[in-house]
Amino acid sequence: MSETETAPAELKEKLKGEDTAAVRQAIGRTAQAARRIGTALYEKSRAGQPAGDTGAAAGGGTAGGSSQDEVVDVEIVDDDKREAG
Structure with a gap:
């Protein structure tokens, strides 16, 4: 079993x-284990992208496309409310 x-x-x-x-120690x-999971997921997701491709992450969308x-x-x-008012 892992940590x-x-x-x-x-x-x-x-x-x-x-x-x-x-309880506090646990x-x-x-x-800490959750942070390790998050870090591993982040690194895995970034591994598939080219180093300079940060447009979607930083800019909030794709550049030049839909x-x-x-x-x-x-x-x-x-x-109806506009006419009654």
Whole structure:
């Protein structure tokens, strides 16, 4: 079993007791394991991109192209309320 599996299990066990110091230590180990997971996922996601390609991450979209997740800013106007008011 790896630390990422044992740390949360240990925390669950410590939460059953009343030793707050042990719970805090287990929380710290679990948080550290979570950071390692996040770092590994980030590095894995960046491994597939060229070194200079930061447009989508930094700029919030693709440069010069359209995206499937395109955000459109719209305003909804209720004509019935406009005429009554």
